[in-house]
Amino acid sequence: MITKAKRLKNIGKFYDFSSSANDLDWHKNTFVFAPNAYGKTTFVNVLRSLRDNDPKLIRSRKTLGAKANPEAVIAIGGVNHVFDGSRWDKPHPDIQIFDAPFIQANILTHEIGHEHKKNIHKIIIGEQGKKLAEDLSALKTKEKAKSQEAANLVAQFNRGGFTLSIDAILAIPAAEETAVGERIQKLEQDIKSKESEETVQKLGYPRLMAAPSFDLSGAKALASKKLVAVHEAAEREVLAHIDHNFKDKSQARQFIRQGLDAMQADCPFCGQDLKNAADLLKAYREFFDETFRAYQQGIVQQLTSIEKWNLDNDLTALISLHNANLATVRQWEKYLGEMKLSDFATTVDRYSAGLAASKGRVLSELEKKQKDPNADADLSPIDALMAELAALKAVADEYNNEVSAFTEKAKQYVASLPKSDVVSIRADLTKQQEIKKRFTLEWKRWATDYSAATKDAGALQSQKNAKQKELEEAGKTIFDTYQKRINELLGTLGTDFAITGLTGKTDERANESYSDFGFLILSQTVPLTTRQEEAPCFKNTLSEGDKSTLAFAFFIAALEKTPVLDKQIVVFDDPLSSLDETRREATARLLLTLSPTVNQLNVFTHKRDFLHMLCDKMPENKTLQVRSDKKHGSQFAVLDMEEDRKSAHARLIESMERYLGEDFGPTAETMQGNLRKLFETVLKTKYYRVLASDIKAKHGLATLLTTLFVAGLVDVVIKPRLFDLCSVANGSHHGEIVDVTARHLTRDELLPLIREALDLVHKV
Structure with missing residues (x-):
């Protein structure tokens, strides 16, 4: 307050x-x-x-x-x-104010324009409705801005050169950020492979390595044997022959001995004494056993075979094969990536000297056995050569495993060459590159902004629609109630018109709400505005007082709905203006x-x-x-x-009473005239019905008194005093007693007359 x-x-x-x-x-x-x-x-x-x-x-x-x-x-x-x-x-x-600016802003005294309709709308919908309308307008503005933001992001996307749709781009899983790189590499390789398919089909494969080998088991067996062993073998064969061919096995040895006795004492071949049976058997074993001859032949064959074995050629061939394989592998590298084979040439170099030396020592041992079958042979060179060959073969086997693995990979590569043509592969590559592009910093930010913008725009759209519905529902009640209340107020204020058709409308282009209504005058609807100048409307139908009253009714109706009134x-x-007297x-x-x-x-x-x-x-x-x-x-x-509310009569009495005790300003002449006014006012008021014709004829105090005395309405006892006072009063003013000379009294002379007048006024 x-x-x-x-x-x-x-x-x-x-x-x-x-x-x-x-x-x-x-x-x-x-x-x-x-x-x-x-x-x-x-x-x-x-x-x-x-x-x-x-x-x-x-x-x-x-x-x-x-x-x-x-x-x-x-x-x-x-x-x-x-x-x-x-x-x-x-x-x-x-603070709520009703004044001329309110009227001008809402019910213009000349006509109601669009701005007035908007202001009236704000008044009608009240604070709650105004808040809803403001919220709706704010939501529309935000939704429009956010939709424009989303549209700008769509335009940015369209300029980005994507062939995929926005939805497709946004649907790409996050895991694709790391996975897509491998697919791109593969597709790029597929294109290279497809473009070089004819060349690849003509490429050869590396060959397996055949390590040098030589069967030294026979040589080792021959070198390890002596003639004693041959004799024992021959004896076993003779005894087996006896067992098979002689009936009396016990006489067989004697028979052979007797037969041999017929021969010369000495053997015709070696000159040894054959008389003794043991010597006979020994000579038999040494010179006539087939196994002995075979042993000798075996030694010769082993020597010949080893001497003919060209170990250097075999090792050189291995190096050549390895170098050829390296060349083949290098041809494949552009398709399979960098591939390596073990350095077999170095391995050969490492083994070649040892192999040659071992081979020489083996020959030496066999030559020694050839000269002296009963000599003790050194088998270590044979074992060493066999071990070195086995070791070289093991390395070759590992090398061959590498070759086989490479060959398998190359064959798989050939088998996996894309069946699609280059155009199709490039199309797929473009798609994958777009997926990769989706995860660049620029488009990550774009995806975040676009998702947020579309989400916010959708949410704002929903909020806007909900707020629009809320405002519409509130408006239905507000406008009906408001129109009813305004018409009640207009009726209370005594107007002969009412408003009708009060509704809320929206200017979609300007995103503004306004109210429209008409007037009902003599059962005829009159609009706010009309295009026809002569047609009835607000401008030419309502008086200025009516318009002011309408504004007052609008204000009161709106005020009554104000929250926390x-x-x-x-x-x-x-x-109330000068036009609202009624x-x-x-x-x-x-x-x-x-x-x-x-x-x-x-x-x-x-x-x-x-x-x-x-x-x-x-x-x-x-x-x-x-x-x-x-x-x-x-x-x-x-x-x-x-x-402020005292009548002129009351003020007159107060001034006369004050004059009795204080000369406060009025002249004696003025106070003398006030005597007449004092009685005229009382008589005209109290006896108006009797004095009506005199009052109308503007008769003076003397005539009024005469009429009252004739009518018997005033006590005759006070008649002389009244006429005496009348004669004093008439001197200064108009009256009918023209033959009485005007008496101008002093203040002292007036004081007793004023006292008498104040006393008599209560008696008339």
Whole structure:
């Protein structure tokens, strides 16, 4: 509640007003009287500036010629709100104002345009509806901006050269970021392979290595034998022959011996004595055993075979084969990548000297056995040669495993050559490259931004639709209720018109809401506007007073729906214009009804009679007035309603009583004339019906008294005194007693006459 206007300086006609006196405190119902142009509207503008936190409303009303900045201090609820010339230290939004700017902004006195329709719409839908409309407008703006952001991202995508769709790009799993690289490499290799397929098909494969080998088992067996062993073998064969061919085996040895006795004493071959059977058998074993001859032949054959074995050629062939394999492998490397074979040439070099030496030693041992079959042979060279050949073969086997693995890989490569043509592979490669591109920093950021933008746009779209529906549902009730209430108020205010068809509409292009309605006058609907100049419409049908009343009804209806109405300070600046004389009583009753529901009711008016009505209906009030003079400008002051409401008759009596004790200013001539006025007023009021014709004929006091005495309505006892006073009074004014010389009395002469008049006035 406004408790006081403490300071108003350099604002309009408020040159330098300040107030600290308690008698200027504002109350729950505060009424301010001020003639037009005294500054009441200026003060209301100060309150509007405080409400809207708009310094321009005060600065634009800076006192003409003032050098200092405007200042204002308004106390609300015990808290000072200070305007320092540039801004308010704290605004107070809970102020509702009905004044000319409200009417101009909403119900223009000439015609209602689109801006008025928008303002009316804001009034109708109220704070809750306004909040819904503002929320909807904000959502539309956000949704439009977010949709544009998404559209810009789509345009960026289209410029990115993708063949995949946006959905396809966004659907790519995150795991593809690492997996796609291998696929691209394979496809690139497939293209190379496909382009070189004919060449690949003609490529050869590396060959297996055949390690040098020589069967030394026979040589080793022959070298390890002696003739003793041959004799033993021959003896076994002779005994076997005896067992097979002689009946009497016990006589066989004797038979052979006797047969041999017939021969010369010495053997014809070797010259040995054959008489002894043991010698016979020995000679037999040594010279006639087939096995012996075979042994000799075997030694010769082994020597010949080893001598013919060209170990150097075999080793050189291995190196040549290895080098050929290396050349073949290098031809495959561009398709299979870098491949390696063991360095078999170095291995051959490492083994060749040892093999040659071992071979020589084996020949030496066999030659020795050839000369002396019973000589003890050294088998280690044979074993060494066999071991070296086995070791070389083992290395060759490992080498061959490498060759086989390489050959298998090469054959698999050939088998896996893509069946598709290069064009198809390139198309697939393009797709994979787009997938890879999707995971670059630029397009990762794009995907994040696009997903967020589309998600936000979708959410805002849903919110906008929901808010639109909420506003529409609220609007159905609001507009029906509002139209009904406005028409009730118009009826209370005594208008002969009503509004009809009140609806909310939306200008989709401007994203603005507005209200439209018409008027029902004499059962005919009249629109707000019409294209036909002569057709009835708001502009040419409603009077200016009707338009002002319509604005008042709009304001009251909107005010009643204001949230926390009990916290609102309501200000009316001249709710009745000079065109609203017929609606004073109804307006006062509406304000009486409104008062208990608001935090404070403040009414500024230039109409005394309306002010008196308000005071009659709301006795609990504070009345102030704005006084103004050229020197001090406008000032708030207390307005004594009892004094203000006194009739001229009461004031006349008070001045006469005061004159008895104080010569306070009026002249004796004036007070002498007041004697006539005193009685005329009482008689005309009390006996109006009897004196009506005299009053109409403008007869004077003497005639009025005569009529009353004739009618017997006044006591004849006081007749002489009354006519005597009448004669004194008529001298200074007009009257019918023209033959009486006017008597100009002094103050002292008048005093007893005034006392007598004040006494007689109660007796007529």
